[in-house]
Amino acid sequence: MGFKEYVGKRTLQGIVTIILAVTLNFILFRIMPGDPTRAVSGDPRVDTATRLALIAKFGLDRPLFEQFVLYVANLLKGEFGISFVQIGRPVVSIILGRKMINTLILMGSSMFIAFTLGIIIGVFAAWRRGTKLDIFFTVISLATYSMPVFWFGMLLLLFFSYYINIFPIAGTITPGVVHPNFLAYAKDYLHHLMAPMITLGVSFFGGYFLFMRNTILDVFTEDYMLTARAKGLSNRKVLFKHAMRNALLPMVSLMGVHITFLISGAVMTETVFSWDGLGRLIYNSVRNNDYPVLQGIFLFMAVLVVVASIIADIINAYLDPRIKEAVD
């Protein structure tokens, strides 16, 4: 199997997963208690004309299978339905906009911090195994792993809003302020980003740290490490040329898997800090029974995760000589 076939196979698997996700998404919102037509279009906040239009569009008076076909056809046309709460606004425009950007910035920056610190400190802990530094960070990571994300966010809020007032505590920008230029806007935005970013970053640091530390320790037991040392390479060279390169590969695939956890963490963090993103949108939509929006975000996130994990796997296959050899 060549590299191209591998990419093709992974992509095909991803497509199957997305089809399954679409199906599940359809079923999920049809098993809701009560009449399915009521759940999608019978909300009292929706007026009769819109309701009739929705029923016609999604074929809600037809058999379930036909509804499914219509649902898929509508998805392909980019029609995700209309929000119950923000009447008349299409779900697509609610999801693919400012909220999505806010969430991606929050997830990206905290992932970057957790990943970088996890690698650096993880390598040093493995290298100095059993020292105070190693034990300190191992205990800290187990602790942060065992800590609810939202609670850590609340502690930061308590700290920053009650004891020292250095970070704003809610929202993405200071309300009511008109920013003279983009730079001022960016500065205000970053200032608001700090506390949620630290919250999410810290909650992911533990996992990366432990994983990196353990992978490096595993690599140390490999035969090629003995060979490298026997060749007379210096300790530092062994560590950075051999151990780290081999340990980074599983980290990349771990990152692909982590996207789902990242999304879960973002829901909590955004709720605590009133960060105006998709996570908070999910929370608000659950509270308001805004099912079309929920359905839309859910699908959007599933696709995001599938694409991210395929990219991670492909990068991994490309980088890892063993996988590449096996597939070539």
Add this chain to the structure above:
Amino acid sequence: MTVEVHSTEPIERERFSASIRRLKEFWALYKTSKIGMFGLLLVLAFIVIALLAPWVAPYDPRALVGRPFLPPMEGHPLGTDQVGRDIYSQLLWGSRISLMVGLLASAFSVAIGTAIGLLSGYFRGPLDSILMRITDLFITLPSIPLMLILAAILGRSVWNIIFVIAITGWTGTARMVRAQTLSIKERPYVEAARSVGARDSQIMFRHILPNIVPLIFANAIVGIVNAILSESGLSFLGLGDPTKPSWGLILRYANEAGAMATGRLWFIIPPGVCIMLIAIGFAFSSYSLDEILNPRLRERRG
């Protein structure tokens, strides 16, 4: 002429004493791990609190027993919440929900995962493909949003929370059990059992499953940590049972009542510390379990 009947009793007894021996060996190893013992003690402490809650809690956790937002004082070691319920009593009772959801949700998800992994790895073929694609799907789906949607659809109750956590948490076990089944299936004694005409179910339950049980157990402990954290998160987001005191629910009240901006430490710190300690208890236990059960790690220890 009489037909000699071989009794299986001595074999059964031998099996039993062998497993007792293994357990003793395991305990001897486990005892040497400080982290593991610390974790176990924490877990036991919370179990004792949960069992004794009705007797040690000074008040009914749902009863209005004082003015709202009382600071810590005599009679109310952690003050009262926004409607005047005793926070300390809620905290003690909260251990019940955490342990119940943690243990049951993890048990259910491990059961689902084991069943799927075993069937998938043993029968291979189309069944394997279908089950593994479903597993892929559940690995892919972001769990908290899925939990939120399911909990919103099903309504607010402890059993729904358990169901939601179990239905989203079985994938790791399924993959692990499948991989183990694939390798154990090829071992000579399984071949031997098959050649003397053992049925599929017999091979699965008598020859394959017992070999995976230790790993499944380790998996279940990790599952408890995740279930406890998920429960606190769902309760915090307001999807738990509002009539049953849980740590996540107390934190929800604290968040809604603006306890952070007013510096009400006693409202915020204790529930979070409890969640963290009980999770650390299980996480530390699983950490040492892993060191004992995972041969690769054992090699590293030496």
